[in-house]
Amino acid sequence: MxxxxxxxxxxxxxxxxxxxxxxxxxxxxxxxxxxxxxxxxxxxxxxxxxxxxxxxxxxxxxxxxxxxxxxxxxxxxxxxxxxxxxxxxxxxxxxxxxxxxxxxxxxxxxxxxxxxxxxxxxxxxxxxxxxxxxxxxxxxxxxxxxxxxxxxxxxxxxxPAPLAASATCALRTAIHAFEALGPLHSSDTVVIQGVGPVGLYAQACAVAAGAGQVLAFGAPAGRLDVASRWGATRAVDLSATSAEERLETVRAHTDGRGADVVVECAGVADAFTEAVDLVRRGGRIVVVGAADPRPSLVPATTFNLRQVSVVGTVSADISHYHRAFAFLERHxxxxxxxxxxxxxxxxxxxxxxxxxxxxxxxxxxxxxxxx
Ligand SMILES: [Zn+2]
Ligand SMILES: [Zn+2]
Missing domain, CATH: 3.90.180.10 (Medium-chain alcohol dehydrogenases, catalytic domain)
Structure with a gap:
């Protein structure tokens, strides 16, 4: 032409x-x-x-x-x-x-x-x-x-072209985050905060990687239905539960320890504060969705006395795009x-x-x- x-x-x-x-x-x-x-x-x-x-x-x-x-x-x-x-x-x-x-x-x-x-x-x-x-x-x-x-x-x-387009942001971002996080184990309980496209794709990554339990926290009901279809062990409605109730849910699924991994895909500052409460001693948090300029106040003892690790990622390089398309095809x-x-x-x-x-x-x- x-x-x-x-x-x-x-x-x-x-x-x-x-x-x-x-x-x-x-x-x-x-x-x-x-x-x-x-x-x-x-x-x-x-x-x-x-x-x-x-x-x-x-x-x-x-x-x-x-x-x-x-x-x-x-x-x-x-x-x-x-x-x-x-x-x-x-x-x-x-x-x-x-x-x-x-x-x-x-x-x-x-x-x-x-x-x-x-x-x-x-x-x-x-x-x-x-x-x-x-x-x-x-x-x-x-x-x-x-x-x-x-x-x-x-x-x-x-x-389909629209699905492939969605992989060029939401899914490639989730793939990058899981790469930075490191391996998941079959005994791991993973909490996904947020059930928007990034959260749902992150959940699919956790399920496909063989995490033992995946708990999805978010709203509204339609998105929680998707989380359930995509293999969430529990899909918890953020708008109908308190932070204390969500903490109890995580403890009930982990013999009281807390989540091995928390993946923040929610965007609001409060989500990171809650992630610190939900993760077990020695557990890992990956920050993917944060878009809130307000500070999240957490005690620094989280990182030494509780030995919690935090990683964050932004965007993705071309390897993550390629893996995102392979993920869509394979699953x-x-x-x-x-x-x-x-x-x-x-x-x-x-x-x-x-x-x-x-x-x-x-x-x-x-x-x-x-x-
Ligand atoms: Zn985007
Ligand atoms: Zn450069």
């Missing part, structure tokens, strides 16, 4: 306001870049925080911007040096891919710490700005520009993964999709090529 000159995109001109459809320029293709046509882009709470201006500032969200960071697309054009994906598999026009954020490979975090998700010069998708090249850096657009430093993976054709008969998805929306209804996240809907899907 001929290289397109412009692309319709949902642009957020100002924080807190509506998006509008604009025709953005398609930048000239750099030698190691790609242009993709977006098949599906899903939303999460981060998109709402970005749109509302909660994450504004240099190095963070800048308007105008094209929202959307959970993206699966098909290759429209390849730069001449972009011959394979990051696993060495040939990359052709028409192939379906996902890609990680662009990292610089020349900062302390990229090269020495080997923690590229903390890259000092990272360039993210869905964070803007869209008024400077390469313009098309959000998923809610017909075309998206894959920067030269973005690592890519082929996405299995067997996966699709065991978990009805599409249960994490919400309604589909065309490009001109991105605001309604954002509103559905604000009102507690499951992960909505934007289909930029839909009429």
């Amino acid at each position: 001929t290289y397109p000159r412009t692309s319709p995109a949902a642009v957020l001109p100002a924080f807190g306001g509506p998006t509008e459809i604009r025709e953005l320029p398609v930048p000239p293709l750099e030698d190691d870049a790609l242009l993709v046509e977006v098949e599906a882009a899903t939303l999460c709470g981060t998109d709402v925080h970005i749109a509302d201006g909660d994450l504004a500032g240099p190095g963070f969200a800048q308007v105008p911007l094209v929202p959307g960071h959970e993206i699966v697309g098909r290759v429209v054009a390849r730069g001449r040096d972009r011959r394979t994906d990051s696993l060495g598999r040939p990359l052709r026009e028409g192939d379906r891919i996902a890609w990680a954020y662009a990292w610089c490979d020349r900062c302390y975090w990229c090269t020495v710490a080997k923690q590229p998700t903390l890259c000092a010069n990272r360039m993210m998708y869905g964070w803007g700005p869209s008024d400077t090249a390469p313009y098309l850096t959000g998923g809610f657009s017909r075309y998206c520009y894959v920067r030269p430093r973005c690592r890519t993976v082929l996405v299995p054709e067997s996966l 699709r008969d065991r978990f009805d993964f599409p249960a994490v998805l919400g309604d589909p929306f065309p490009l001109d209804r991105v605001d309604a999709a954002l509103d559905s996240v604000r009102t507690g809907g499951m992960k909505p899907v934007v289909l930029p090529s839909a009429a």
